[in-house]
Amino acid sequence: RTNASVYLVGTPALERSFRQYGIRLTDGSEADIVVSSFDTTLTYDKLVKACNLIRGGAEYFCTHPDYNCPVEGGYIPDSGAIAALITAATGVKPRFFGKPCRETADIIAEQSGLSKSEIAVVGDRLYTDIALGKNHGLLSVLVLSGETKLTDISGETTPDITVNGIGDLIQYID
Numbered sequence: 038r039t040n041a042s043v044y045l046v047g048t049p050a051l052e053r054s055f056r057q058y059g060i061r062l063t064d065g066s067e068a069d070i071v072v073s074s075f076d077t078t079l080t081y082d083k084l085v086k087a088c089n090l091i092r093g094g095a096e097y098f099c100t101h102p103d104y105n106c107p108v109e110g111g112y113i114p115d116s117g118a119i120a121a122l123i124t125a126a127t128g129v130k131p132r133f134f135g136k137p138c139r140e141t142a143d144i145i146a147e148q149s150g151l152s153k154s155e156i157a158v159v160g161d162r163l164y165t166d167i168a169l170g171k172n173h174g175l176l177s178v179l180v181l182s183g184e185t186k187l188t189d190i191s192g193e194t195t196p197d198i199t200v201n202g203i204g205d206l207i208q209y210i211d
Contacts, residue, residue, distance in 0.1 A: 044068035044090055046083050046119065047076050047100070065090065073123055073131065074100040075116045084122065091127045101135030103165050107183045136160075137168035142175060159206065161185055163194040170197065178206065 044065045045052055051074055055062055065086030073087060091097050099120040105112035120131050134140055136158075146153050157176035160166020161183025170177025171193065179185060179196035180203055190199070200206055 041069040042067065043070045043072055044086060044095070045072050045074070046079065046087050046123075047072065047074035048078060051075075068095050070096045070098060072098045072100065073116065073119050075103075075106060076119060077113075079119065084126070087123055088126045091123065091129050097123070097127075097129050097131045099131035099133050101165060102133050102137075103162060105184055107161070112184070136165040137172055139173055141169060142173035145175075159203070163189060163196075167194060167196045
């Protein structure tokens with residue numbers, strides 16, 4: 038919606054990006070839309086504001102459904118985990134607009150000038166990265182150096198290509 042106010046649950050870097058693109062952010066006292074994302078600055082106050090706004094009728098969006106973010110030594114909660122908490126508290130599921138949503142594939146194709154059949158998505162998650170490719174006509178490449186293990190792959194989640202690490206992709210480049 039044009040000129041809608043947004044309450045953002047996200048990192049300072051994401052906040053700067055939203056402001057740079059002219060999105061009108063609020064302090065959480067009011068908003069037409071709540072957007073949640075990965076947030077290493079997450080506080081209880083941010084969650085309370087987001088939940089109250091959603092309960093009050095604000096639309097709810099989330100940037101991506103990833104539950105875990107791989108970091109050195111393990112994982113930390115990612116955007117999908119934060120969204121699950123907000124959904125549990127409000128009963129409202131967000132509309133996701135990152136991977137694996139069709140809009141993401143459409144934007145990649147539009148911005149690159151390539152057809153979807155000419156694009157490869159490379160990632161370590163079956164439910165976002167590989168689903169983006171499989172569901173929207175992109176070549177899907179799973180890298181086993183992150184969240185997904187070989188034993189997790191089955192049926193619809195089977196990527197077009199699976200490699201141990203990003204360096205192994207060199208064999209597929211002409």
